[in-house]
Amino acid sequence: MGAALGTVDVIGGGPGGLSAAALLKQLVPEADVVVSERNPPNATFGFGVVFSAATMRGLAAAAPEVHAALSDQAVTWDAVELRLHGRVHRCGGNTMSAIARRDLLAILERWAVERGVDLHHTSPRNELADDADLTVVASGARSELRDRAAEELGATWTDADARFIWCGTEAPFDGLTFPFVPTEWGVFGAHAYPIGRGLSTFIVECDVDTWRAAGLDVFDADQAPGPSDEASLRLLADLFAEHLDGHPLLGNNSRWGRFRTWRARRWATDRVAFIGDAVHTAHFSVGSGTKMAMEDAIALTQAIAEAESVPAALERFQEGRLASVERLQDLATTSLDWWEHFAVLHDHLPSWQFAVNFFTRSVTMANLQQRDPGFVEASRRAWAEGSGGHAVLDTPLDTPGGTVHRRVGRFDGTAAELPGARLEEGPTLRIVRDGSAAQRRRLAEQARFDGETVVLVEPTDPTVDPDDLAETLVLSGRADLVAFDPS
Numbered sequence: 001m002g003a004a005l006g007t008v009d010v011i012g013g014g015p016g017g018l019s020a021a022a023l024l025k026q027l028v029p030e031a032d033v034v035v036s037e038r039n040p041p042n043a044t045f046g047f048g049v050v051f052s053a054a055t056m057r058g059l060a061a062a063a064p065e066v067h068a069a070l071s072d073q074a075v076t077w078d079a080v081e082l083r084l085h086g087r088v089h090r091c092g093g094n095t096m097s098a099i100a101r102r103d104l105l106a107i108l109e110r111w112a113v114e115r116g117v118d119l120h121h122t123s124p125r126n127e128l129a130d131d132a133d134l135t136v137v138a139s140g141a142r143s144e145l146r147d148r149a150a151e152e153l154g155a156t157w158t159d160a161d162a163r164f165i166w167c168g169t170e171a172p173f174d175g176l177t178f179p180f181v182p183t184e185w186g187v188f189g190a191h192a193y194p195i196g197r198g199l200s201t202f203i204v205e206c207d208v209d210t211w212r213a214a215g216l217d218v219f220d221a222d223q224a225p226g227p228s229d230e231a232s233l234r235l236l237a238d239l240f241a242e243h244l245d246g247h248p249l250l251g252n253n254s255r256w257g258r259f260r261t262w263r264a265r266r267w268a269t270d271r272v273a274f275i276g277d278a279v280h281t282a283h284f285s286v287g288s289g290t291k292m293a294m295e296d297a298i299a300l301t302q303a304i305a306e307a308e309s310v311p312a313a314l315e316r317f318q319e320g321r322l323a324s325v326e327r328l329q330d331l332a333t334t335s336l337d338w339w340e341h342f343a344v345l346h347d348h349l350p351s352w353q354f355a356v357n358f359f360t361r362s363v364t365m366a367n368l369q370q371r372d373p374g375f376v377e378a379s380r381r382a383w384a385e386g387s388g389g390h391a392v393l394d395t396p397l398d399t400p401g402g403t404v405h406r407r408v409g410r411f412d413g414t415a416a417e418l419p420g421a422r423l424e425e426g427p428t429l430r431i432v433r434d435g436s437a438a439q440r441r442r443l444a445e446q447a448r449f450d451g452e453t454v455v456l457v458e459p460t461d462p463t464v465d466p467d468d469l470a471e472t473l474v475l476s477g478r479a480d481l482v483a484f485d486p487s
């Protein structure tokens with residue numbers, strides 16, 4: 001069994017293309033597998049990439065030699081650290097590894113070439129060959145071949161409003177670290193992590209108004225790839241000096257951009273598979289783009305091994321991957337949404353609560369309890385200190401409808417029934433119930449910051465512990481009260 005393969009044409013020598021080429025050659029050693037990569041050897045954008053522990057485990061099963069080389073060179077840590085308002089908040093149980101993108105590509109290239117893949121650098125390709133049994137388009141988020149097939153693939157994109165720039169630094173970081181710096185123009189946030197060889201990735205983000213007010217919009221980002229926006233690197237190095245230990249920021253084709261999320265309904269046409277960033281991207285704050293590209297390669301190879309023809313394999317490949325990639329993209333959208341609004345949270349929440357808000361973008365306090373009980377304990381203690389010693393959900397609250405004795409209750413279609421009061425919407429009380437979870441939470445936060453008391457209505461879900469969710473929403477500053485809607 002398995003689809004017959006004589007020739008495989010891979011376009012793009014990034015993590016997705018190289019992994020697909022190596023795995024397919026390993027599966028069908030007699031096939032001619034050729035990779036065409038536009039860039040010369042050793043030329044790559046950006047600095048490092050992060051892998052979760054789960055990704056590393058998946059890699060260990062599919063490609064043990066790559067896993068071994070990666071484990072050898074990657075830097076691993078457990079805690080994620082937030083720095084703001086002169087305070088540091090750490091949450092453990094987030095095991096991750098990172099490696100310089102250049103080193104990752106060198107490992108993958110070596111793997112592919114040792115397997116017998118024919119790798120051509122400086123070979124841009126924007127046409128499909130007619131005679132390949134299988135073409136793998138892995139030419140990244142800016143793929144021209146994807147653009148041309150966009151209608152057939154149902155491929156669409158959205159651009160984030162926030163601006164980011166991907167830099168490096170020799171400043172030492174122990175693990176994933178997020179410093180936040182308020183300035184006269186607005187708040188800047190950075191994602192920093194070590195990638196080995198004495199280098200760290202340093203990505204800076206801010207909202208568009210802050211970016212413009214700081215005069216960072218003058219560099220022509222449309223000019224040919226190459227030069228970095230040196231003026232921005234210098235200004236950011238000054239702003240983050242305290243966190244950079246006096247080190248400068250390093251550029252590698254570093255320019256401000258907006259994160260573009262690509263989604264596609266189909267990833268294959270006839271004998272052509274589209275993989276990786278060409279058909280799905282996920283905001284870098286969830287560190288999953290490289291993992292998804294490599295997992296696509298693994299799934300494509302499995303499908304080729306199991307199906308009777310290439311078209312049947314492509315159908316199977318796409319069906320097997322779409323749902324899990326969509327789930328990850330949804331998580332990434334929630335995270336991206338957080339990064340679009342972090343300045344308002346930074347300006348309104350105490351640092352400990354900002355940290356809870358950050359770590360509960362997609363999980364609850366019960367999840368955090370498993371990862372790092374000390375973080376949960378410290379957060380509850382910080383709440384108790386500001387609430388006369390009360391546990392979160394048992395903290396009384398004076399509202400326009402009376403004093404509520406417990407922060408969680410039920411929504412009956414018109415009003416929220418909470419122990420001590422029945423609350424209807426009014427001039428200073430907002431009941432937030434419409435839109436997606438992310439939209440509701442954003443609205444609720446904003447209403448709280450505008451001085452309203454907020455009841456957040458959540459659908460009743462038998463898989464969710466209501467007290468856990470309610471505690472998460474209140475402790476993170478997203479709501480004052482939570483009412484579950486049984487309808």
Ligand SMILES: Cc1cc2nc3c(=O)[nH]c(=O)nc-3n(C[C@H](O)[C@H](O)[C@H](O)COP(=O)(O)OP(=O)(O)OC[C@H]3O[C@@H](n4cnc5c(N)ncnc54)[C@H](O)[C@@H]3O)c2cc1C
Binds near residue numbers: 013050051284289290
């Ligand atoms: C700021 C930032 C930070 C990130 N951080 C992380 C992270 O921490 N963890 C993570 O997992 N992911 C991260 N990502 C995402 C990650 O970089 C991508 O998801 C990943 O590189 C996708 O791999 P790919 O092989 O699909 O595409 P790419 O890595 O983009 O590779 C595509 C390759 O195709 C080549 N190419 C393009 N056009 C042609 C052509 N016409 N002919 C031939 N070759 C061509 C390109 O030169 C490139 O080598 C980050 C992305 C950004 C923007």
